[in-house]
Amino acid sequence: MAGLAFDIRPSASPTPEAERTAKLKDPGFGRVFTDHMSIVRYNQAKGWHDARVEARANFPLDPALAVLHYAQEIFEGLKAYKRADGGVNLFRPDANARRFHNSADRMAMAPLPEAVFIEAVEQLVRIDRAWIPGGEGSLYLRPFMIASEVFLGVKPSAEYIFAVIASPVGSYFKGGPAPVSIWVSENYTRAAIGGTGAVKCGGNYAASLRAQAEAIEHGCDQVVFLDALERKYVEELGGMNVFFVFEDGSLSTPPLGTILPGITRDSIIALARDAGTIVREEPYSIDQWRADAKSGKLREAFACGTAAVISPIGKVCSASGDVLINGGEAGPVAMGLRKQLVDIQYGRAPDPHNWIRKVF
Known part of the structure; x- marks a missing residue:
């Protein structure tokens, strides 16, 4: 074959x-x-x-x-x-x-x-x-x-x-990556344990469209889903994985299981760990996200995927109120990782993991 x-x-x-x-x-x-x-x-x-x-x-x-x-x-x-x-x-x-x-x-x-x-x-x-x-x-x-x-x-x-x-x-962003605002979906969930959350199938995306429409209705760019069981842990955006950057320099991202195993997500984890950064794959609640953003413990948040590579998150909106991340600005960690990854993709930087396959 x-x-x-x-x-x-x-x-x-x-x-x-x-x-x-x-x-x-x-x-x-x-x-x-x-x-x-x-x-x-x-x-x-x-x-x-x-x-x-x-x-x-x-x-x-x-x-x-x-x-x-x-x-x-x-x-x-x-x-x-x-x-x-x-x-x-x-x-x-x-x-x-x-x-x-x-x-x-x-x-x-x-x-x-x-x-x-x-x-x-x-x-x-x-x-x-x-x-x-x-x-x-x-x-x-x-x-x-x-x-x-x-x-x-x-x-x-x-x-x-x-x-x-x-x-x-063309470039996904005109004039460079701009921080996006996200709406916390409290009425809809994307996937449950034993379901098809880890599968890249059209049904998952169809199920996210109403929640995405709700985000737009509230003036936001994207929706973020919580877990289906307790409705408290952050899972992923409508079509992108999510990362958090803390004051000690460490990164965290939701664990696999009910979310898509993103290839950009996996690449970011590898590049961050290459640089000696601690990366945790662990549950992170929406309440903790709000608290850490307000206290300053959380320095940045960003989403990632093939289309946009890395998209900084500037504001988290919900029925409970809005929270700014990094003053609503793109952060140095997200932008640094984005440049590193894009330079590898275009052949402008070394490829330490042999990720590139040359067609010509």
């Missing part, structure tokens, strides 16, 4: 260079797409087969397609970065492949071999290399899998489609 060969079928009508150049000037995030997609199919008789790269196109969808009724769907998010020498880096695609495999297992889907995942990503980057922005831009890659058997009945699908699409994206 590791040797599954991809049939490369270049688009007969790729985007003209002038049009592509115009789109790359200000691509935004997730609105512009490249010319091709990678696709691999699965059924129980053949296993994974028919691997190819072809022109990006719509899927023909039967109204009884399993994913539409029973939500067997998972996805990943990673980026390709253009180096100063013109080459292209992927950042920890093996970690994405491993998490994708684990997500499939939890959702009773056919696990995709990690080597096939990585090859599908690399082949798409190769054929759509011209779509990778320069500067602080990157090519956002979205591998995903859907249940494609046509039936009505509660059981795992016997057929799946795995695909990768790509979207050129």
